[in-house]
Amino acid sequence: MREKLLAAIRARNSHTPDTGDPTPVLDPAALKEMDTLLALVTATSVGGGRGVDVEAFHALGWLCWLRVQALPVDEWDDDLGCATMAFGPVFAADPSAVPEALHEFFAQQAAEHPADAPFADHPFADDDDPAEDDRFVPEDLVFDPERHELRSGSQAPDPDTDPAPDTDPDSGPPVDAAALTNKGVELTEWYERDGDPEALQGALHLFRAAFAAVPPDHPKWDLCRINLVIALGTWYDATRDPDALRETVDVFRTAARDARSERLARRADLSAALRMLFDHTGGTATLREAVDVRRDVIAATADASPKLPAHLTDLGGLLRRLYEHTGDAETLHEAIDAHRSAVAATSPGDEELAARLTGLGGALQTLSEHTGDPEVLREAIVVGRRGTGAAPAGHPYHAMCLANLGVSLRTAFEDTGDLDLLHEAVDAHRACAAATPDDHPSRASRLLNLGNTLLALSGRATDGAALREAVAITRAATAALPDDHPDLPMYKSNLGNALFILADETRDQGALAEACELARAAVTATPDGHALKPRYQRNLAAGLTQLFRRTGEQRWLREAVVIGRAGVAAADDDWPELSRTLYVVGSALYQLFRETGDDAHLAEARSVLARAAALPTASVRDLIDAGRLLSTAATVAGDHTAALAAMEAVVSRLPLMAPRDLRRADREHRLGEVAGIAGRAAAAALSAGRPKRAVELLEQARGLLLTEGMDARTELDRLRDRAPDLADEFARLRDRLARLDPAAGRQDDRARSARCAARRPPSGTRCSTVSAPVQGSPASWPRRPSTGCGGRPKPGRSSW
Numbered sequence: 066m067r068e069k070l071l072a073a074i075r076a077r078n079s080h081t082p083d084t085g086d087p088t089p090v091l092d093p094a095a096l097k098e099m100d101t102l103l104a105l106v107t108a109t110s111v112g113g114g115r116g117v118d119v120e121a122f123h124a125l126g127w128l129c130w131l132r133v134q135a136l137p138v139d140e141w142d143d144d145l146g147c148a149t150m151a152f153g154p155v156f157a158a159d160p161s162a163v164p165e166a167l168h169e170f171f172a173q174q175a176a177e178h179p180a181d182a183p184f185a186d187h188p189f190a191d192d193d194d195p196a197e198d199d200r201f202v203p204e205d206l207v208f209d210p211e212r213h214e215l216r217s218g219s220q221a222p223d224p225d226t227d228p229a230p231d232t233d234p235d236s237g238p239p240v241d242a243a244a245l246t247n248k249g250v251e252l253t254e255w256y257e258r259d260g261d262p263e264a265l266q267g268a269l270h271l272f273r274a275a276f277a278a279v280p281p282d283h284p285k286w287d288l289c290r291i292n293l294v295i296a297l298g299t300w301y302d303a304t305r306d307p308d309a310l311r312e313t314v315d316v317f318r319t320a321a322r323d324a325r326s327e328r329l330a331r332r333a334d335l336s337a338a339l340r341m342l343f344d345h346t347g348g349t350a351t352l353r354e355a356v357d358v359r360r361d362v363i364a365a366t367a368d369a370s371p372k373l374p375a376h377l378t379d380l381g382g383l384l385r386r387l388y389e390h391t392g393d394a395e396t397l398h399e400a401i402d403a404h405r406s407a408v409a410a411t412s413p414g415d416e417e418l419a420a421r422l423t424g425l426g427g428a429l430q431t432l433s434e435h436t437g438d439p440e441v442l443r444e445a446i447v448v449g450r451r452g453t454g455a456a457p458a459g460h461p462y463h464a465m466c467l468a469n470l471g472v473s474l475r476t477a478f479e480d481t482g483d484l485d486l487l488h489e490a491v492d493a494h495r496a497c498a499a500a501t502p503d504d505h506p507s508r509a510s511r512l513l514n515l516g517n518t519l520l521a522l523s524g525r526a527t528d529g530a531a532l533r534e535a536v537a538i539t540r541a542a543t544a545a546l547p548d549d550h551p552d553l554p555m556y557k558s559n560l561g562n563a564l565f566i567l568a569d570e571t572r573d574q575g576a577l578a579e580a581c582e583l584a585r586a587a588v589t590a591t592p593d594g595h596a597l598k599p600r601y602q603r604n605l606a607a608g609l610t611q612l613f614r615r616t617g618e619q620r621w622l623r624e625a626v627v628i629g630r631a632g633v634a635a636a637d638d639d640w641p642e643l644s645r646t647l648y649v650v651g652s653a654l655y656q657l658f659r660e661t662g663d664d665a666h667l668a669e670a671r672s673v674l675a676r677a678a679a680l681p682t683a684s685v686r687d688l689i690d691a692g693r694l695l696s697t698a699a700t701v702a703g704d705h706t707a708a709l710a711a712m713e714a715v716v717s718r719l720p721l722m723a724p725r726d727l728r729r730a731d732r733e734h735r736l737g738e739v740a741g742i743a744g745r746a747a748a749a750a751l752s753a754g755r756p757k758r759a760v761e762l763l764e765q766a767r768g769l770l771l772t773e774g775m776d777a778r779t780e781l782d783r784l785r786d787r788a789p790d791l792a793d794e795f796a797r798l799r800d801r802l803a804r805l806d807p808a809a810g811r812q813d814d815r816a817r818s819a820r821c822a823a824r825r826p827p828s829g830t831r832c833s834t835v836s837a838p839v840q841g842s843p844a845s846w847p848r849r850p851s852t853g854c855g856g857r858p859k860p861g862r863s864s865w
Contacts, residue, residue: 067263071121087132101255329362337355340352359376487525512545655674671707675711716746
């Protein structure tokens with residue numbers, strides 16, 4: 066940049082004497098080049114770079130001198146002053162390089178002020194008429210660095226009222242914050258026009274110096290702070306340098322500490338800056354600090370303050386993010402309480418109501434994932450629909466509300482199998498993605514939501530279009546994140562899972578290899594103790610098992626067992642996905658036994674699967690899958706009694722696979738996913754020497770299917786003929802009973818979660834990615850992998 070500007074000015078300086086044409090030096094662009102080069106020279110000096118740039122001052126001096134020669138006498142005062150300023154250090158280095166007409170002036174200055182000669186210590190002039198800009202500071206902003214006293218740059222101090230400044234030679238000249246700021250603006254404008262990073266870096270040096278020179282009680286202190294923050298943000302956007310974000314946080318810390326007024330607002334700014342730093346670089350300590358600062362702000366805010374709901378919403382969002390990284394259930398409950406309070410304090414007509422409802426809905430959605438409580442999920446959907454109703458198309462929060470509602474709807478589909486909910490979720494996420502600009506910071510997460518929802522839909526589609534679209538969109542979402550983004554492992558895990566399913570559908574070896582690579586990268590990049598690491602480890606273990614089946618190489622199976630064990634060890638006992646993770650490990654161990662004949666692998670597989678089949682937090686589908694494979698393993702071990710017990714538990718859970726409040730087609734689909742159970746249960750009973758029990762289990766399992774085949778609700782039909790209202794009430798109660806969770810009688814979730822958190826470091830939560838494809842029992846793998854509750858992938862939770 067310096068060389069470019071220097072060359073342009075030298076070309077003007079050469080053209081005018083050679084041709085006698087003053088047009089190049091009088092061109093307004095010449096002044097812009099001059100101001101920018103002077104700003105760059107100033108920035109280099111302030112930033113601790115090279116010393117006095119004699120070459121630059123030589124070119125600047127001659128440009129101003131040529132303008133003096135060309136302008137009328139009454140118009141060249143400013144240029145003459147600039148020329149003498151610029152030629153000062155040049156005269157000291159080589160008097161012959163300065164116009165002869167100025168020699169006498171410089172000689173006189175040297176004689177009268179020998180300590181100042183040759184003006185090399187502070188060769189910076191004030192700007193003329195700086196442009197109107199948010200970063201502009203009036204030119205009278207000049208400070209004595211020792212006394213921090215405002216002085217005028219154009220009027221000499223009064224010796225009767227202003228004591229002489231400290232003459233310590235080490236203290237340096239007075240700092241002109243206005244000049245530094247205006248030169249910073251020049252460089253910023255040059256960067257915005259030409260994209261030259263040297264200009265932006267120079268602006269940063271100048272804004273730092275100006276901010277350091279202004280005392281906190283000066284009215285322009287905030288403006289200097291904002292200049293620096295804006296420049297740091299621009300530098301981060303251009304370079305992805307995390308130090309820029311850290312410096313931004315330090316600036317906000319200084320503001321929160323030193324501000325004499327609006328201290329509360331400065332603390333809120335600090336919390337927001339810490340959240341920004343966390344979002345881009347990660348680090349739980351940073352997030353905790355942001356939470357603590359926001360709590361302090363709320364504690365100091367009056368109950369009647371109109372700012373309180375916004376602070377509560379911000380706190381709720383921070384706490385939810387903290388829960389996702391720690392698994393601490395109490396943190397999540399505090400987040401919900403904060404969101405509820407924010408909604409309660411917001412009037413119905415407030416434009417912010419939609420955002421606050423969406424925050425509450427998202428926190429409830431996360432709680433439903435943690436507890437598996439269907440009532441919490443239903444409340445999340447109700448709140449989400451309220452949010453979208455309060456934010457129609459064109460509303461600034463329209464896309465955000467659609468994103469959170471779509472996630473809740475998709476989760477409800479996973480838990481119930483209701484295809485209508487899934488189609489509604491797809492529509493919500495498509496509309497959300499369409500309403501999100503390409504440069505929006507949430508673009509990637511909203512694409513991820515759409516990709517995950519299409520992945521779930523692909524399990525019910527008759528062609529591969531939804532699956533191919535899911536892969537393409539998830540790939541685009543992953544590509545939209547920079548390499549150092551803290552959420553990139555989550556995106557890679559999601560893309561890997563979509564590719565696992567694609568590889569299983571198409572037998573594409575390249576897709577399988579890429580999926581394993583992505584799953585491994587997600588595990589490697591995630592630190593121990595992170596709430597999502599157990600899920601990533603399960604995903605990789607399941608993918609390696611799939612790779613073994615494709616290649617027959619035992620090393621993949623052994624690695625799957627090791628990684629799966631690590632995921633189980635890191636997971637919370639109350640994690641709803643623990644059963645699926647145990648199933649992945651048990652399946653790999655059983656496969657390893659089949660390959661090696663080692664009874665130790667079979668014994669461990671039975672132990673792991675028995676635990677998976679008994680967890681109260683597990684989904685019905687996970688319990689059934691684990692029970693079926695447990696029965697197979699027990700049969701191979703010769704333990705026919707245990708094999709029968711496992712199948713009896715599976716048959717008892719069949720009604721929960723297809724509650725009566727589902728549409729008929731959805732019920733039939735879910736029961737089709739567990740076809741063959743009646744025959745397997747009867748076979749287990751016969752192997753155990755209990756033929757009578759075999760007949761009972763066969764009839765019990767087939768009876769459910771027969772009920773689906775017949776629409777024989779004649780008693781209800783007759784009741785509806787006589788008393789329609791009573792029939793409707795009966796149906797409502799029947800359907801509600803059918804939806805009851807097997808673990809509905811568990812103790813209060815807060816107390817349970819607190820005890821769980823006290824037992825082990827927080828780790829597994831179900832919050833931001835999908836579970837990997839894993840297969841059914843080795844004897845009967847389905848064509849499509851059974852990939853989570855109800856046989857569908859568990860898409861990510863990335864809604865804001």
